[in-house]
Amino acid sequence: MNQRPFETLTTQEAIDEYIHLIERIESHNKDYFQEDAPTISDEEYDLLKERLKGLETYFPTIKKSHSPSDKVGSAPKKGFSKLKHDTPLLSLDNAFSREKVEDFFARSHKYLGLPVGAWLEYVGEPKIDGLSCTIRYEQGKLISAATRGDGWIGENVTSNVETIKEIPPHISAQFLDLLPEKFDVRGEVYMDHATFSDLNSRRAHTQEPLFANPRNAAAGSLRQLDPSITAKRRLHFFAYTFVPISPIAPPSFPTTQWTTLSLLKKIGFPTNPLSRLLSTKEALWEFYETIKNTRHELPYDIDGIVFKINDINTQNDLGFLSKSPRWALAYKFPSRTARTRLLDIQIQVGRTGVLTPVAILDPITIGGVVVSRAGLHNEMDLIRKDIRVGDIVVVERAGDVIPQVKEPILAERPKVSHPFVMPKRCPVCESPVLQEEGFASYRCTGGADCPAQALEKLIHFVSRHAFDIDGLGKKYLEVFFNQGWVRTPSDIFHLEEKNSSRDHPLETWDGWGALSAQNLFRSISEKKVISLDRFLYSLGIPHVGEQYAKILARHFISLQALLDFLEEAKDPSSPAYAELISIEGFGTILANALIQFMTSESTKKILRDLLGTTNDPPLIEILPFTPLAQGPEPFLGKTIVFTGTLQKRTRQKAKDEAERLGAKVASSVSKNTNYLVYGQTPGSKYNQALLLGIPILTESEWEALIT
Ligand code: IVH
Numbered sequence: 029m030n031q032r033p034f035e036t037l038t039t040q041e042a043i044d045e046y047i048h049l050i051e052r053i054e055s056h057n058k059d060y061f062q063e064d065a066p067t068i069s070d071e072e073y074d075l076l077k078e079r080l081k082g083l084e085t086y087f088p089t090i091k092k093s094h095s096p097s098d099k100v101g102s103a104p105k106k107g108f109s110k111l112k113h114d115t116p117l118l119s120l121d122n123a124f125s126r127e128k129v130e131d132f133f134a135r136s137h138k139y140l141g142l143p144v145g146a147w148l149e150y151v152g153e154p155k156i157d158g159l160s161c162t163i164r165y166e167q168g169k170l171i172s173a174a175t176r177g178d179g180w181i182g183e184n185v186t187s188n189v190e191t192i193k194e195i196p197p198h199i200s201a202q203f204l205d206l207l208p209e210k211f212d213v214r215g216e217v218y219m220d221h222a223t224f225s226d227l228n229s230r231r232a233h234t235q236e237p238l239f240a241n242p243r244n245a246a247a248g249s250l251r252q253l254d255p256s257i258t259a260k261r262r263l264h265f266f267a268y269t270f271v272p273i274s275p276i277a278p279p280s281f282p283t284t285q286w287t288t289l290s291l292l293k294k295i296g297f298p299t300n301p302l303s304r305l306l307s308t309k310e311a312l313w314e315f316y317e318t319i320k321n322t323r324h325e326l327p328y329d330i331d332g333i334v335f336k337i338n339d340i341n342t343q344n345d346l347g348f349l350s351k352s353p354r355w356a357l358a359y360k361f362p363s364r365t366a367r368t369r370l371l372d373i374q375i376q377v378g379r380t381g382v383l384t385p386v387a388i389l390d391p392i393t394i395g396g397v398v399v400s401r402a403g404l405h406n407e408m409d410l411i412r413k414d415i416r417v418g419d420i421v422v423v424e425r426a427g428d429v430i431p432q433v434k435e436p437i438l439a440e441r442p443k444v445s446h447p448f449v450m451p452k453r454c455p456v457c458e459s460p461v462l463q464e465e466g467f468a469s470y471r472c473t474g475g476a477d478c479p480a481q482a483l484e485k486l487i488h489f490v491s492r493h494a495f496d497i498d499g500l501g502k503k504y505l506e507v508f509f510n511q512g513w514v515r516t517p518s519d520i521f522h523l524e525e526k527n528s529s530r531d532h533p534l535e536t537w538d539g540w541g542a543l544s545a546q547n548l549f550r551s552i553s554e555k556k557v558i559s560l561d562r563f564l565y566s567l568g569i570p571h572v573g574e575q576y577a578k579i580l581a582r583h584f585i586s587l588q589a590l591l592d593f594l595e596e597a598k599d600p601s602s603p604a605y606a607e608l609i610s611i612e613g614f615g616t617i618l619a620n621a622l623i624q625f626m627t628s629e630s631t632k633k634i635l636r637d638l639l640g641t642t643n644d645p646p647l648i649e650i651l652p653f654t655p656l657a658q659g660p661e662p663f664l665g666k667t668i669v670f671t672g673t674l675q676k677r678t679r680q681k682a683k684d685e686a687e688r689l690g691a692k693v694a695s696s697v698s699k700n701t702n703y704l705v706y707g708q709t710p711g712s713k714y715n716q717a718l719l720l721g722i723p724i725l726t727e728s729e730w731e732a733l734i735t
Contacts, residue, residue: 113181150306208281221329242328320361368391374386374455381454418444419436422437456474456479486505488566
């Protein structure tokens with residue numbers, strides 16, 4: 029998954045990533061909610077959703093009105109009748125760090141107008157990894173049950189829920205006075221570990237597909253059109269909420285979450301015995317840590333702790349966001365780790381020659397995925413943690429990112445082992461390795477002569493944000509490279525022309541035919557015209573990513589103008605050099621790398637080969653930069669001042685938003701201020717802006733202009 033920091037993305041890149049992410053999430057939603065057969069782990073899914081939410085927060089203008097982040101599930105499965113929920117069955121907001129939980133406290137406490145330092149009572153409950161279910165009782169009798177569905181309409185699973193032994197079909201008459209006439213009990217249906225492994229071994233026996241985890245097994249079992257199958261699957265239930273439906277609840281009706289749980293238990297529902305009333309923040313962290321550290325002893329899966337404000341009136345004051353309550357939060361447990369032996373540390377040589385150590389592991393399954401290679405961050409990390417070949421190491425797999433070696437288990441270190449040392453010569457081309465000044469990284473000095481660098485450069489050259497040549501991925505490039513067919517960028521554009529004169533042309537290769545060869549040649553020739561920013565990015569100039577490539581293209585408009593300018597800028601005392609380092613975001617490191625790379629003989633040769641000479645026709649065409657046909661940009665280059673307490677965003681977020689729109693944010697009002705945006709209790713800046721006649725916007729007016 030793309031994990032580039034948001035601040036390095038252009039709006040267009042954010043949109044591309046956003047659309048792609050939505051497609052992925054929707055397809056996973058279908059696998060998960062409708063097929064009960066997810067193809068990725070929960071952590072991976074959570075990361076996708078987090079990234080989507082991050083993009084929407086950072087680029088508020090790109091948010092779609094029906095974003096998956098506003099949805100809590102998926103449409104009901106076909107074959108079931110539907111049941112509309114009287115109150116929607118929403119989801120919970122997730123936090124993955126203490127900091128994010130603190131943000132939640134701060135947000136909800138601020139919303140309630142509590143003084144700083146005030147504290148509320150919370151209930152901590154294990155977050156059961158099952159599927160939510162709402163059960164309707166009327167006059168004490170179970171009359172219907174539904175899954176969550178899309179949050180508003182669920183599947184009618186009444187007959188199936190009736191087979192779950194621990195869900196009472198009637199509430200004992202002695203309790204009816206304590207309850208409203210009509211109510212819903214909500215909770216989680218789950219399958220315990222023993223039932224899950226029994227079920228899967230029986231399925232293995234009969235060669236039926238296995239369930240990926242107990243949660244999917246529970247979902248697959250509850251959502252059976254034939255309830256007799258559900259009955260055989262021994263499902264369980266934990267109740268966590270009570271929703272009164274008929275108008276009047278008796279005066280004794282619980283006013284806290286904690287007493288709700290007691291009532292649920294008293295009238296016959298299983299409630300989770302680990303839940304606790306937490307009166308202090310310390311108690312809350314302690315509860316989380318204790319459950320986290322002992323969860324593997326539980327006979328069922330939990331994936332976090334739910335913190336709920338105990339007082340129900342306070343919950344009602346806080347209300348709901350579009351898909352989750354403001355009064356509860358799920359603090360998820362961290363990603364999974366496992367221990368295994370580190371068999372080797374291999375050195376990979378990247379496109380710009382940077383050497384990256386990679387851990388080769390005794391293969392191990394973490395969260396359902398076999399891991400045999402892992403990242404080691406960098407050499408400094410390796411040395412600091414003293415990770416050695418032969419060690420038993422802790423490996424962490426967090427979502428869609430490459431698993432990482434966290435640390436060695438020193439107590440289990442073999443008698444003979446050696447600290448890791450970075451090789452002095454490149455493992456591929458044997459050129460000397462140098463440590464870059466000011467950077468932790470080591471680089472192979474072989475440049476384009478190093479086959480590893482040359483291949484990585486070519487892979488980068490055709491990649492999605494560069495020339496974007498369909499069908500020419502890493503796999504085939506590597507083969508063409510090893511065959512000697514493609515060694516430089518220009519070879520790619522000669523591939524078709526030279527193919528017919530080869531002994532074994534492409535169409536005679538195993539797995540290739542005339543059609544696939546023609547398709548490849550066509551995709552290459554379709555990409556012969558390229559924009560300047562993409563072209564600069566494709567060259568793989570050290571430190572120049574898409575963002576800087578765009579800045580360069582915008583600044584210099586044409587390649588020739590850039591090249592002429594860099595020739596002048598070779599002299600560090602030249603005005604050209606001074607101009608270069610003053611371009612937004614550039615410094616001397618980037619400027620020097622750019623000059624060195626673009627004026628080197630090897631780059632000049634690449635450019636000559638691609639762009640032609642008096643004797644050779646050009647192979648590609650580079651389009652000069654033209655500003656995107658965009659709508660008006662009212663804040664571009666404008667100076668904005670914020671004052672007072674904003675209600676919907678932190679000051680930092682408001683600043684980020686303004687800056688994304690090309691504005692500058694100043695801390696005081698002057699005649700150069702273009703807009704003042706004010707929140708609650710604005711200070712003297714407001715009066716000053718009035719005096720100076722500066723346009724003044726409320727937060728909502730500002731929001732309307734930026735969305
Ligand atoms: S309270 C308004 N409490 O987690 C929603 N949910 O990711 C209130 N879950 O949809 C939900 N254990 O299916 C709550 N102790 C617990 C829970 C719990 C598991 C599930 C539930 C919910 C999902 C959100």
